[in-house]
Amino acid sequence: MTKYLLVSFKTCPWVQRAAIVLREKKVAFDFTHIEPDNRPDWFLAISPHRKVPVLRVEDRVSLFESNAIAEYLDETIAPRLHPEDAEARAVNRAWTDYLPTFANTVTAVAYADTLDAYNKAAERIPEPFERLEKALAKQGAGPFFNGAAYSLVDAAYAPFLQRYFFLDRISKLGHIEKFPRLKAWGEALVARPSTHSFPPAEFEALYRDALKKRQKWLSRFIEPAEVGAK
The missing domain is CATH 1.20.1050.10 (Glutathione S-transferase Yfyf (Class Pi); Chain A, domain 2)
Structure with missing residues (x-):
């Protein structure tokens, strides 16, 4: 089973978007919340834009920007949420x-x-x-x-x-x-x-x-x- 870690600010709507897609696909994932005013070095190392969300996949690759994350999840995990047409x-x-x-x-x-x-x-x-x-x-x-x-x-x-x-x-x-x-x-x-x-x-x-x-x-x-x- 693929391991997913979603890095978040607690009230960030863009993170919420990624979390919704994960839940709609019934994918287990871990949440890590950081503070906007105290972004740790480990986060800056995996977030090229210094923003959330970041989706860490298998502790191997870090995906960023909520739209890119949503599209990736829809391409790789069923059920598909995009229309077939x-x-x-x-x-x-x-x-x-x-x-x-x-x-x-x-x-x-x-x-x-x-x-x-x-x-x-x-x-x-x-x-x-x-x-x-x-x-x-x-x-x-x-x-x-x-x-x-x-x-x-x-x-x-x-x-x-x-x-x-x-x-x-x-x-x-x-x-x-x-x-x-x-x-x-x-x-x-x-x-x-x-x-x-x-x-x-x-x-x-x-x-x-x-x-x-x-x-x-x-x-x-x-x-x-x-x-x-x-």
Whole structure:
């Protein structure tokens, strides 16, 4: 049995993406969490970009960048999460290529230093939401991006839709309700066990703590109170 080690920051969504793919394929793997502000020498030696995730395979090779890791796992371990049809697969890959734009736009409110910057960031969220809403019109009756079959697109977007729900509970953004397909997709992904590396309430608390430490504008709304995890 191949040995896999996934190196992570606890709240990193890009690591979460790789972990989701491993869990969807029912692959046993070890997790090692490091601190963003204290990256050990052994990690720097195996991470050319000095970032997580890193997937260590058989203590022999280190794979990096979440998209490359997801594609590698899908090529080497059944069941395949990409569609078998070449055209559908190309469309799926195009939407995973869009993920960084989606992620940066949706989570920018967390990095805003002022109310004005927060409002401007929030105003940009509907654009990527509308694009995904239109793409999801082709999903049919199934809950996932391609319908009934879970895919690498679902694994890619799950961490960032989860974070939108987190941010919306900290300070109401009120966008996703206007995009019913997207909302239902996000809720289906958050409900799927593979999305979670930690119990949901525990992870939302970790995420809030991480936001609080950044001391951005949104952090003023974060209280050490009970979280509304779903």
